[in-house]
Amino acid sequence: MPARDFFHSVMRIGPVQIGTRRDRHGHTRHAAVCTTDGCGWSSDYSSSSAAQLAARTHRCTPR
Numbered sequence: 427m428p429a430r431d432f433f434h435s436v437m438r439i440g441p442v443q444i445g446t447r448r449d450r451h452g453h454t455r456h457a458a459v460c461t462t463d464g465c466g467w468s469s470d471y472s473s474s475s476a477a478q479l480a481a482r483t484h485r486c487t488p489r
């Protein structure tokens with residue numbers, strides 16, 4: 427898995443890892459990243475609760 431600069435993992439929900447990072451404007455963003463091979467889903471959210479909700483409802487794309 428490629429390392430992200432300034433990515434700090436804070437929790438894990440199923441295969442989805444949630445972490446915080448700084449964007450280029452210095453704002454904290456909450457990123458949800460699926461760690462399943464072949465899925466590759468990731469998304470940024472402005473709040474941790476939104477990222478957790480997305481992680482709980484995420485379904486991997488079947489292959």
Ligand SMILES: [Zn+2]
Pocket residue numbers: 441460461462465466467484485486487
């Ligand atoms: Zn997935």
